[in-house]
Amino acid sequence: MNEILEVVVDSQKGRVDKVLTAEFTQFSRSQIQNWVKNGHVFANGDAVPANYKVKSGDVIRIERPEIVELELIAQDIPLDIVYEDNDVMVINKPQGMVVHPSKSHPDGTLVNALLFHSKDLSGINDVIRPGIVHRIDKDTSGLLMVAKNDETHRALQEQLMDKTVIRKYVALVHGEIQHETGTIDAPIGRSHSNRLVNTVRPEGKKAITHFTVLERYQGYTLVECQLETGRTHQIRVHMKYIDYPIAGDPVYGPSGTLKGNGQFLHAATLGFVHPKTGEELLFEAPLPAIFQDTLNGLLKK
Structure with missing residues (x-):
């Protein structure tokens, strides 16, 4: 079970991680920041974003996750x-x-x-x-x-x-997007009702996704999404937000649609500057077979 720690703010001011570090000296600031990031810190019942500024009278609760000792073992698992x-x-x-x-x-x-x-x-x-x-x-x-x-x-x-790393994803989404390109600029934070799920919230962290239509199918659209920020589940949350959820997504999409092994989302392009040589590197990965086979079975518009 999670350990519950609670404090009522008196006159302290500042970001929640700074205040809690001063209050609970047995924990490092990085530990507390990680708990905030993962939805374990609440103010007056609501999970707080990382930039939350405490106010006098706030009831701050930490649901300290159970400490799990994990033994890292090397396993002979094939790598691509x-x-x-x-x-x-x-x-x-x-x-x-x-x-x-x-x-x-x-x-x-x-x-x-x-x-x-x-x-x-x-x-x-x-x-x-x-x-x-x-x-x-x-x-x-x-x-x-x-x-x-x-x-x-x-x-x-x-x-x-x-934001200089190039990260482009290919996604198959529900619905037929009519415009060719778009930008979704909508902050993302933990859901009030389920901290395992993210949603668009005014007080969330800034999140920007750019998308371009690659192909239209009957009832679906294939898009390329480029991340400007890297929030948890960002593309999945953003595409749901504009009413074009990713096909096969068990959390953010409709159930019982295309058969697959989860969301049809693939990190297809990755580019960065090599830290030692300064060379600009760009890599491409083809769609997995199940993704490509699904596309082959759809009717193009």
């Missing part, structure tokens, strides 16, 4: 390695593979496979995410960059923060 050198790897992750271990997925993850493949992985993220610079959902396929040392990891993180 698109690129590798002494500093960085680019992996084409299959649909259905979790990126890193958790209580519900203690092994069989991309991290377990990476540990078997390489003895050199960055360690600045945390102990269960060696090498992982960014993530994609379990049932989203496609390209991920992996850092093999801390210097490379920091440099790639900076590129993500500076």
Whole structure:
């Protein structure tokens, strides 16, 4: 069970993570920031965004997640390695593979496979995410960059923060989008009713997705989505928000539609500057067979 910690704000001011760090000195600020990010911190009953400023009289509650000891083991799991050198790897992750271990997925993850493949992985993220610079959902396929040392990891993180990394996804969505391009600029935050689900909320974090129509089908549209920001479930939340949810999405889309193994969403393009050589790298990954076969079975408009 989660441990519940609660404090009533008296005269403290500032961001919620700063105030809670001063109040609960046994926890580091990074721990508290991670709890805020993952929806474990509430003000007056509502999950708070990272930039929440506390007010006098606020009742702040931390639902401290249960500490789970995970043993990282190297597993001989096949990897589709698109690129590798002494500093960085680019992996084409299959649909259905979790990126890193958790209580519900203690092994069989991309991290377990990476540990078997390489003895050199960055360690600045945390102990269960060696090498992982960014993530994609379990049932989203496609390209991920992996850092093999801390210097490379920091440099790639900076590129993500500076929004210079090229990340393009191909998605099959419900409905026939009539315009050719669009931009969705809508903040995303945790749902009030279910912290495992994200939604568009005025007080959420800034989130921007650009999309271009690639092909129209009867009842569906194939789009390319380019991320300007990288919020959890961003494309899935944004496409639902404009009433074109991703086909096969078990959380944000309608049920009982196209047969598949989850959402039809694929990280098809990844581009970044190599932290050591300065070379501009750009990678493409073809659609998985189940995705392409589904498209082949649809009627074009």
